[in-house]
Amino acid sequence: MNKTKRRLTKEDLEENGYDIEMLGDPEVHPMVEKIENGKPIWRFDEKPIMKWISSQIDLNKMKIAFLDGEFSKEEYKQFDRDIGYSLCGFEEIWSQQEQDEEEIEDDDDDE
DSSP, X not given: OOEEEEEOOHHHHHHTTOOHHHHOOTTTSOEEEEEETTEEEEEEOOXXXXXXXXXXXXXXXXXXXXXTTSSOHHHHHHHHHHTTOBHHHHHHHHHHHHHXXXXXXXXXXXX
């Protein structure tokens, strides 16, 4: 598989409509464009040890632990960054999570 990568900038993200507030600053959370099988994919720059750890654990149990409050949203988001999530996948998952949280808050307000 042909792989090359270049580091993304804040300007790259802004020009392509990414939510920088959700993703985080690319200077703090490095993001890269990888060419995989001739197609560009924008991802967080993975940390190999975290990628390995993610292959050794039950990610569904990890999600349940997060929902049970065993660690913060920011810690969980950082794990997703560290395993090299694609930017579009990260935005999709975390925007849905935030929407779900808002709906729960709205339901609590109605009671």
